[in-house]
Each structure stands twice: as C-alpha cells, then as structure tokens.
Amino acid sequence: MATSDERIRDLRREIRGWCEKHADPKQAAKYARFFREGWDAWGVRDDEEWAEQRRRWLKKYADLKLAGFLRLGEDLFATGKYEEGSTGLWLVAQHKAQFNKNTLRAAGKWFSAGVNNWAHTDTICGQLLGPLLASGTATLEDFAVWRTSVRKYQRRAVPVSMLALLETGADYDALLDFLRPMMLDPERVVHQGLGWFLREAWKKQPKPVERLLLSFKDSAPRLIFQYATEKMSPEQKARFRRAKAAAR
Numbered sequence: 334m335a336t337s338d339e340r341i342r343d344l345r346r347e348i349r350g351w352c353e354k355h356a357d358p359k360q361a362a363k364y365a366r367f368f369r370e371g372w373d374a375w376g377v378r379d380d381e382e383w384a385e386q387r388r389r390w391l392k393k394y395a396d397l398k399l400a401g402f403l404r405l406g407e408d409l410f411a412t413g414k415y416e417e418g419s420t421g422l423w424l425v426a427q428h429k430a431q432f433n434k435n436t437l438r439a440a441g442k443w444f445s446a447g448v449n450n451w452a453h454t455d456t457i458c459g460q461l462l463g464p465l466l467a468s469g470t471a472t473l474e475d476f477a478v479w480r481t482s483v484r485k486y487q488r489r490a491v492p493v494s495m496l497a498l499l500e501t502g503a504d505y506d507a508l509l510d511f512l513r514p515m516m517l518d519p520e521r522v523v524h525q526g527l528g529w530f531l532r533e534a535w536k537k538q539p540k541p542v543e544r545l546l547l548s549f550k551d552s553a554p555r556l557i558f559q560y561a562t563e564k565m566s567p568e569q570k571a572r573f574r575r576a577k578a579a580a581r
Contacts, residue, residue, distance in 0.1 A: 337397065337401050337404075340394060340396065340397055340401065341397065341401055341404055341405050341408065344390060344393075344394050344397070344405060345405060345408050345409065347390065348390070348409065348417055348420050349412075349417065351377075351386060352375040352377055352414065352416050352417060353375070355375070355377050355378070355383070356375040356376055356377065357375075357376035357377070357378065358376055359376065360376035360377070360378055361374040361375060361376030362376070363376075367452075368450055368451075368452075370449075370450070370522075371449075371450075372415065372450065373413045373414055373415060374414065374415035374416060375414055375415070375416050375417075377416045387420060387423055387424070390420075390424065391424055391427055398428070398431075399425065399428040399431045399432075399436070400435070402421070402424040402425045402428065403425055403435070403436065403439035403440075404439070405421050405424065406418070406421030406422060406424070406425055406439070406443055407421075407439070407442050407443055407446045408421075408446070409421035410443045410446045410447040410448050410453070411446040411447045412447070413447055413449065415450070415452075415453070418443075418447070418448070418453050419453065419456070421443075422453070422456060422457060422460065422461075425460075425461065426460040426461065429460075429464060432461070432464060432465055432468075432470060433470060434470065434471065434475075436461060436465060436470075437461075437462065437465055437470075437471045437475055440457060440461050440462060441479070441487070443457065444482070444484050444486060444487040444490070445484065448484075448486050448487070449486065450486070451486070451489070451522055451525070453486075454486045454489050454490055454493065454522075455493055457490065458490050458493040458494040458496070458497075459493075459497075462490060462493075462494035462497075463493075463494050463495075463496060463497030464497065465494075466494055466495065466497050466498055467497040467498060467500075467501055473495075473507075473508075473511050476491050476494065477511075479491050480514055480515050481514075485520040485522055485523055486522060488515065488518060488520070488523045488526075489520075489522045489523045489525070489526040490526075491512070491515065491526070492512055492515070492523075492526045492527045492529065492530035492531075493526045493529065493530065495508060495511075495512070495530055496529070496530055496533055499533055499534055499537060505534060505537075505538045505541045505542075506541050508534070509534070509541055509542065509545045512527060512530070512545075513545065515527060516545075516549045516552075516553045516557065517549075517552065517553060517554075518554075521554075521556060524554045524556040524557045524560075525556065525560060527557050527560075527561075528556060528557045528558070528559060528560020528561045528563075529560055531545070531546070531557070531560070531561035532560055532561050532562075532563055532564060535561065535562075535564070535565075536564060542561070543572070543573075546558065546561060546562075546573050547572070547573065550572075550573045550574070550575060550576075551575050551576055555575075558573050561573075
C-alpha cells in the first residue's frame with residue numbers, strides 16, 4: 334500500500350509528464366504579454382481534454398483528500414510552471430466544503446514555495462482565501478501578518494481576498510482600517526490589488542473609501558488612486574489629486 338507521500342509523488346510525476354507531452358511554446362508565448370514580470374508556462378491548451386484529465390486525476394487520487402492535495406499544491410507551485418500550479422489549485426478547490434483553518438496555513442506555504450504571478454494569486458484569493466473569509470472560517474486577524482510578508486504576491490492577496498467580504502455586511506470602516514498600513518507598500522502588484530478593492534468598496538459605500546483616499550492623496554502611490562477612482566466622474570477624481578498637481 335503506497336503512502337501518502339508516494340501517492341503525491343506519483344501524481345506530481347503524472348502532471349509533469351502530461352504537461353511535457355502537450356506543451357505548445359507558441360501557446361505559451363501568446364499569453365506572455367499579460368505578465369510583465371515574467372511567465373513560465375508549458376503552453377497546455379485549456380480545452381476539454383485538459384479539463385477531463387484533471388477530473389481523472391481528481392478521481393484516481395481521491396484518497397489524498399484535501400490535506401494531500403494542499404501538500405501537492407506546494408510542490409507544484411515550487412516548479413514555477415503555470416499549469417502545474419494551476420492544477421494543484423484546481424484540485425484543492427474541488428474540496429471547498431472541507432476548507433478549514435489549515436487551508437489558509439497551507440495556502441501561505443504556496444506563496445513561500447513559488448506563487449509568482451497575479452493570475453495565480455487572484456485565483457487563490459477567489460477560490461480559497463475569499464471563501465474562507467466570507468464563511469468566517471478565517472478572520473482578518475489571520476491575514477494580519479500577510480500585510481508585511483516579504484513576498485509581494487502574498488501581500489497582494491490580502492485586499493484581493495477581502496473582496497469576498499464586501500457582500501457579507503461587513504463593517505467597511507473596519508475593512509479599510511485593516512488595509513491602511515498597506516497604503517504605502519512599494520510594489521506595483523500590491524497597488525493594483527489595493528486599488529481594485531477600494532474601487533469595488535467605493536461602489537457600495539463611497540464615503541468611508543473617500544475618507545481613506547483623502548488621507549493618503551499626497552503620500553500613497555498614484556496607481557492605487559488610478560484603480561480606486563476608475564468609476565468616478567472627472568469632478569470626483571479631482572478631489573484626490575496631489576496638492577502640487579492640483580495647484581498646477
């Protein structure tokens with residue numbers, strides 16, 4: 334009887350073999366332009382054959398359960414190959430009903446292992462982290478240390494995961510206070526995540542978002558404001574220009 338570690342190793346080897354067999358460099362190059370910091374992919378086509386293969390792995394290795402697939406995901410993200418990480422994420426997402434606190438801890442290990450692009454980050458947020466927050470299985474306090482992680486994509490995951498809370502009746506002032514320490518983050522990918530959250534929050538409750546933006550209008554990166562004010566009128570956007578720019 335194979336051990337869990339052996340089963341994980343076997344599945345990891347099968348995933349790598351399938352990707353190598355179906356690699357298409359032209360397909361990989363097609364999407365490289367969306368990843369300004371680099372993109373390492375096999376170029377596997379996202380078609381029904383690929384979807385069916387993932388379903389076969391899910392059935393064949395069902396004995397791994399959520400815990401085993403979470404460990405597999407760490408290994409797959411460590412390879413740096415886009416399709417391998419995505420496969421690990423997909424297998425875990427099929428066990429949403431079993432998500433628990435350990436799911437959050439395991440996802441944190443994924444970022445340490447090698448989550449290195451916005452697409453994986455945002456999908457992890459949408460399929461794992463956001464649902465954990467929305468269900469109450471995880472709290473904002475669980476994400477507090479993520480705000481200062483050395484890994485920029487893990488920091489980006491904080492506001493992007495919090496999008497799931499905008500539909501739960503959460504206290505918007507509390508959400509914005511939680512993000513306040515991140516408003517001076519130096520990384521572009523974090524600015525985009527923060528701006529995205531603020532834009533969506535503003536659509537629902539503009540006043541608390543505008544108060545936050547006004548308090549940072551002369552200090553926070555402008556990309557945050559570009560995203561956050563995207564749906565505002567020109568007159569509304571003018572309120573958030575930096576003082577020197579407004580004077581000019």
